[in-house]
Amino acid sequence: MSQHLVLSFIGDDKPGLVERLSATVVEHQGNWLESKMSHLANKFAGILVVSVPLEQKDALIHALQDDEKLGLHIRVESGDVLETDNTLVSLSVVGNDRPGIVREVSQVLHSLMVNVTSLSTDCEPAPMSSEMLFKTDMELSVPSDVSLEALELALEKISSDLMVEWPKD
Incomplete structure (x- = not known):
C-alpha cells in the first residue's frame, strides 16, 4: 500500500x-509522479506529487523537512486521487495587462464552478506596440452542465480586449 504526498517547495536557485x-525520494522508495517547477525571481519553486510506501512515509517526510540538506523549504500534504465526470479542457486567455486580471478571470471560473487544475501566466510586449499583454494558459475541470461556449462567452465579457483561445487539434 502506498500514499500520495504533495510537496510544495521554494529555495534559492542553485x-x-x-x-x-x-x-531523497528514491532513498525512501518513493516514485516521482508529476511536478511543475520554475525559476522565479532567483528562487526555485515548485510542486511535486510522489507515491511512497506507507512504511516509508514518515521517514520521507522527516528527510524532506531537512532544509539544510536539501536547500529547500518544503511543505508536505497527504493527497488522494479523486474521480470526477467533469470535462478537462485547455485554453489560453490573452488581453492587455492590468492589475486584477487574474482575479477577474478566476471570479468567472468560480461563478461557473469550473476548477483550475493548472495555471501558468506571463506578461510580454505586444508584437506591434509597447503595450504589455497578459497571457494565461490553463487546464480546467469543467462541470458537465457548463458548455464550453458559455465558458468562453463569460470570460470574454470581462473586457472587450480579452480573447479566449482554444488549442488547435
Whole structure:
C-alpha cells in the first residue's frame, strides 16, 4: 500500500536542487509522479506529487523537512486521487495587462464552478506596440452542465480586449 504526498517547495536557485530532492525520494522508495517547477525571481519553486510506501512515509517526510540538506523549504500534504465526470479542457486567455486580471478571470471560473487544475501566466510586449499583454494558459475541470461556449462567452465579457483561445487539434 502506498500514499500520495504533495510537496510544495521554494529555495534559492542553485545547481543540484532537483538531484537532491529526487535522491531523497528514491532513498525512501518513493516514485516521482508529476511536478511543475520554475525559476522565479532567483528562487526555485515548485510542486511535486510522489507515491511512497506507507512504511516509508514518515521517514520521507522527516528527510524532506531537512532544509539544510536539501536547500529547500518544503511543505508536505497527504493527497488522494479523486474521480470526477467533469470535462478537462485547455485554453489560453490573452488581453492587455492590468492589475486584477487574474482575479477577474478566476471570479468567472468560480461563478461557473469550473476548477483550475493548472495555471501558468506571463506578461510580454505586444508584437506591434509597447503595450504589455497578459497571457494565461490553463487546464480546467469543467462541470458537465457548463458548455464550453458559455465558458468562453463569460470570460470574454470581462473586457472587450480579452480573447479566449482554444488549442488547435
